[in-house]
Amino acid sequence: MTHADAAAPVLIAVGSTRRPKLDAVRDALDAVWPKLSANLAQLGARFEIVGREVPSGVRETPVSRAESMAGARNRAEALVQIARDEKLAWRYFVGLEGGLDVIEQNSQRTVFLSSWAYVTDGSGRGAFGQSGAIALPDALAREVLDNGVSLSVAIDAFAARSGVRDAEGAWGVLTADLITRRDSFRIGVINAFAPFFNAEMYSATDARAQRESA
Numbered sequence: 001m002t003h004a005d006a007a008a009p010v011l012i013a014v015g016s017t018r019r020p021k022l023d024a025v026r027d028a029l030d031a032v033w034p035k036l037s038a039n040l041a042q043l044g045a046r047f048e049i050v051g052r053e054v055p056s057g058v059r060e061t062p063v064s065r066a067e068s069m070a071g072a073r074n075r076a077e078a079l080v081q082i083a084r085d086e087k088l089a090w091r092y093f094v095g096l097e098g099g100l101d102v103i104e105q106n107s108q109r110t111v112f113l114s115s116w117a118y119v120t121d122g123s124g125r126g127a128f129g130q131s132g133a134i135a136l137p138d139a140l141a142r143e144v145l146d147n148g149v150s151l152s153v154a155i156d157a158f159a160a161r162s163g164v165r166d167a168e169g170a171w172g173v174l175t176a177d178l179i180t181r182r183d184s185f186r187i188g189v190i191n192a193f194a195p196f197f198n199a200e201m202y203s204a205t206d207a208r209a210q211r212e213s214a
Contacts, residue, residue, distance in 0.1 A: 168181060
């Protein structure tokens with residue numbers, strides 16, 4: 001057994017105990033960990049996911065992009081505070097939030113569902129990632145936006161069964177399981193980790209932008 005194999009795993013805190021979210025973060029880290037650990041020599045060879053329920057600070061179904069982003073960031077920052085208070089050795093903090101994005105064009109409303117992630121290392125450095133978006137059927141959008149029903153309840157009625165949120169999610173229902181809730185959060189988490197595992201590219205881009213604006 002090598003020293004790296006024997007090292008304690010790097011702990012990644014996630015602001016949820018829901019299985020689709022935890023699995024999404026694990027899937028994302030399986031993909032990015034070789035790049036992330038190579039860029040940060042102090043990281044160990046393994047990671048471990050720790051789920052904790054924390055408040056989002058927003059409504060159950062956010063109804064704007066800004067609200068969804070705030071919910072994801074609030075969850076991550078709540079984890080940072082827990083780690084400080086309890087002196088926990090968590091290395092990264094991940095907040096996830098699904099919500100709606102309402103677009104008005106030519107007096108018509110289109111409502112999209114998207115999944116957001118926010119990742120921070122607890123030092124003040126953080127980044128958002130988004131999954132892309134899928135349009136909601138008008139009837140489902142009206143139920144949530146106009147009638148005030150949470151998406152988790154509305155999608156159960158729409159799919160004529162219960163527990164959709166903890167299974168394939170609205171994403172799975174709407175895409176006939178081609179993209180699940182887990183899949184959508186996985187993409188968001190990879191995107192949020194990009195400035196960490198591809199720091200050289202982000203730093204070069206920032207430096208170039210500063211030179212051009214000077």
